[in-house]
Amino acid sequence: MNRPMSTPQPGEQASRSGVAWWRYPVAGGVGLFVLLAVAGPLFAPYSSDQAVGMPFAQPGGGALLGTDRLGRDVLSHLLTGGTQLLAVSAVIAVAVTVLSAVVGAIAAVRPRAGKVIELCGDLVILLPAVLGILLVLTAWPQGGVAALIAVSLLFGVPYCARIFAASASTIAASGYVEAAVASGESLSHLVFREILPNLRAVFTTQLGLRFVVAVYLVSTIAFLGVSALGPDNWAIMVRDNASGLLLNPWAVLAPSAAIAIVAVGVNLVVTSGPGKRRTPKTASDARGCGISVVDSGDAAVVDGLRVVADSGAVLLAPLSFRLKSGTVTALTGASGAGKSTAMRALLGHLPVGARGQGAVLVAGHDVFALDTGALRTFRREHIAYVGQDPGSELNPLLRVRAVLAEAAPDSSDADRLAVLEQVGLDATHLRRRCARLSGGQQRRVALARAILRRPRILVLDEPLAGLHGTLRTDIAQLISDLATENSTTVLLSGHDTEAVTAIADTVIELHPPSERSVGTVAEPDIGDDPLGEVPAGRNGDSGGQATDLAATASAINDPSSSEQAIALHAMGINAEAGGRVVLEGVGFSLPAGAALAVVGPSGAGKTTLARVIAGLHADAAGLLEVGGVRIPVGQKRRIKVGANGIQLVTQNPRAALNPRRTVEQTLARPLRRIARVPKRETPARVTDLLAAVELPAHFAARRPHELSGGQRQRVALARALAADPAVLICDEITTALDTATAVAIMTLLDRLRADRCTAIILISHDMTLVRGHCTDLLVLDHGRIVETGAPAAVLAAPSHQATADLLG
Incomplete structure (x- = not known):
């Protein structure tokens, strides 16, 4: 399951701590430093090759950082020495990241091409990168910046492309990419319109890391002098002035610090995500959250929960309910009423960009008041969730045995087999990968994983969907037994009213947030509808419909219609x-x-x-x-159809x-x-x-x-x-x-x-x-x-x- 986001409630005071509090100052400081390095020549007090004093003179007079081995101003040389280093590093970082992203995306949507790419990458990786770079640049000493960029691509892309391919493989298996493939979309559309836009986080992270690697690479090459780079370079300053380290340390320390600040600073800013830490609240703070005193039999209390998307759309109308320990509570209602939104709220998860109002108290914790670390601990110890689409929650590359072991590391093989049998799967499924399971099997594995953790509260979104009759009955009975025999509190949703009512102690019907029901959209004039697809029976009135359908079926499949x-x-x-x-x-x-x-x-x-x-x-x-x-037949483009x-x-x-x-x-x-x-x-x-x-x-x-x-x-x-x-x-x-x-x-x-x-x-x-x-x-x-x-x-x-x- 993707890590959910928590959203602060209105009026709640949030304090920054952990890794987040320094993020913005560091970002600003590093950005200012990089800007100064790029525009440094404009502010240098002297020309970079102008002697202003004795060699390795101490700071003072007109030289704030002293002089170097040729008597030049260290500060002026420092201001002019970062432009080429940062420019070349940025070009390398962008080139490697972009090419790797494209290659990785191609490998994800074209498995055969992916195998060729992987083989080529293996051959390149066999040669140590540093050794390979030195060999190429030594044999091509006059290649300069072009040679450095080329060799960086040669040795950087194979490794980075594998990271993108791994991330893109999950996206390539998603429904929207498969729909595009089935529609005959071109490879370029799949790569640039469907996959790469959804790899922005990976792209940003890799761009920052590639920039750090490039800074160190360019610095190392300049320090060793194996490539024809310009003399105004921080690494060359370190190399040329190393002999005078004891006379004027600033001639060496200043450029070294500049390289470290840029490399480490950019890495920290890119790899640290924004976050907010909030002081956890417990049951004693419930009154301040607007929650009434919690009864000892309440496993969870939802009070006035309302969720609004960033666009202003109301995703969940105000909702209040209590979950009693050891009972089954069902949420029903039309599609779009907010059942999934309400259920995920118990985990402290709201849709991206959404705002929550009201309060949710689960197992004595105000889930919206927990910081990221406390929220993870809360979920691990108190609650388990199986979503409406369990296939997206299971790692497609892992075997079922590994999925279960990951969820409950302390469980034995006998425990894992027993829970699989509970959900109607035999021992052979332990060896199968999640990607090779059917939708119904994935749903049962996800349920087994949740049960194996023995949570106090079990949240199940459409647990009976996609199951055939006998199996649906068996799973419904299993859910009921978990509540009555194991004292597990169950919150579930479902559109099978008969099945849900049979096992639920309490049924809560949700209604769509807007006053206009989804099922009562005004019908357009069929004469103006170019599709001619105006559905009948919008209010669920199937009376008299069966006859019409039977007539339609008879008309379509009339045996005398031999032609x-x-x-x-x-x-x-x-x-x-x-x-x-x-x-x-x-x-x-x-x-x-x-x-x-x-x-x-x-x-x-x-x-x-x-x-x-x-x-x-x-x-x-x-x-x-x-x-x-x-x-x-097979994965071949069918656009001509x-x-x-x-x-x-x-x-x-x-x-x-x-x-x-x-x-x-x-x-x-x-x-x-x-x-x-x-x-x-x-x-x-x-x-x-x-x-x-x-x-x-x-x-x-x-x-x-x-x-x-x-x-x-x-x-x-x-x-x-x-x-x-x-x-x-x-x-x-x-x-x-x-x-x-x-x-x-x-x-x-x-x-x-x-x-x-x-x-x-x-x-x-x-x-x-x-x-x-x-x-x-x-x-x-x-x-x-x-x-x-x-x-x-x-x-x-x-x-x-x-x-x-x-x-x-």
Whole structure:
């Protein structure tokens, strides 16, 4: 889990301490010193080569720092000796950092290119950098600054690029990058528009570190005299005046100190982040925070909590509640009501730039009053959190055993195996990497990790989402047992009202902050809607809808419609992941306007199938045709398919959108590039897309951190619709939505099928949606098709155990 941010409450006095208090003075001092070094020649009292006294004269008279070995003014030489050093170091730092960032990003999105880059880097790293630099510069003595920059790139980029590649690999696996890949975006767009803007923190840190290394490198080269650098250089001053250290120490100490101040100062400023330290408050301070006296049975108290984003959008309306020890409390409500925001507030986490009002007291601590160190200790000792998108919280490179051991170092192998079995996973999963798990398996591993810590308070955001019927029942029972048998206080959220109500002692319904409900957005005139995608049933009224849907399905899949075009044909789809067969011999034909439900237990290969069809899975083989046109299988660009291609909406809303872009920017890209919408019409089409997915027009200005999980999911769906696809793959797109909105979204998909003959592939664990909105059903188990047919018939009398398990 990313380290949350804590936000001070209004009127709270914050004092700077720890590493933060000196940051701004040091930054100002170093900046002034660097400016003085760059502009030094303008302030030098004498020319750098002008003799003003005896060699190595002590400070005094017209020479404030004395003279050097040639009788020149040390101060004047000091003021003129930093310009070249800092300029060359800055060029080296920028060149190495920029090139490394680009190379690292390319390695992340092009694994094969990454292997070549890694091999080349290994060959360079085999030669010690200092030795290699000295050899090159000795053989090229007249190369001067150009030679120094070139050799710095040669030996600096391989190491630095690995750091960027490691950071970029996580971003490359995110939903918004995969959506860009599936849309056929170019390599340059992926690198410069999707990945590098989200590596700003890494870039800044590496730029500072590369500058420090460059300063020392240039100084060392100048001191050794192996490169033709100018005589006005701090390092050369040290070398030339070393013999007079006892006569006039300033001739050596002044330039040495200048090098150290610049190098160490810049490093400290870059690597130290801003922070505020606040005096911790305990239960005795509760009255001052506006919290009433806490009952001994209260594990947590939330009093008047209200959260407002930096844009002014209200993310959470004022909310108050208490969590009793050993009970299960559930937060319900429409998507966007602020459930996730309220739950994360118990950890002292508010969205970036958001302001909090009110108070949150957890386990006797006012979480918003804790400094960074105390907040980490509080979270480690008292509370555990499993987010709505657990896949983004697990290190994709670690094995499950390592993830569990990291969470609870004192636990034994038997403890780890036992907790895995509690969440329905066997011992074989201990050896698997998190990146190789399905969404449902990742959710269970994240839950197991939290349980293994034995926290007093367990916060679970949508813990039942993405699980099939039997497993959902088992996990719900596990949560209930944790409260009753282990006295764990549980706060959870969920849109499955029946399941949540069955295990919760208290249910709190949240409402969207604005007076206008998300589900009551004014409908545009369908005649003016260029998409023709105005969903019906916005208030969740499914009565009478089933008949219409059945009629639509019947019309689309009428057996007498033998000439109906095939939108997607798949044959012999095989896929591997980590040397393990994930799909084997999967094939089907999907008519235009049909809706195919792909279902099966967690880990059956559903998401892998979606990724193969979308062109995101490398180790795949088989045949794919879209509208009769053969398309490549595997990670190959499909831009030629254009607006009649395939779009994928992934199951992880947290990683679905680029955090650097507004909703309007996110939707405008496919509208302009794929659907070829003129620029002047783009704003109107963005508004239409938002209305189609039940979002108001003003959401266009919001960024992802200002949206709930369900709202992000709907924006991701709108992005896919903007590309006008012939085939739309929806991977668990309704799990983060309330019932009314889920029905509205599915109604939108039905209308797409009827009006535009868009073929839909729906991956879901909600059999109610499958029955009511899909025309065909395909059941996967262990990577193979085990059952197919009409949803109503298959689910009424399943012939395979995997199908029966889906019904709970």
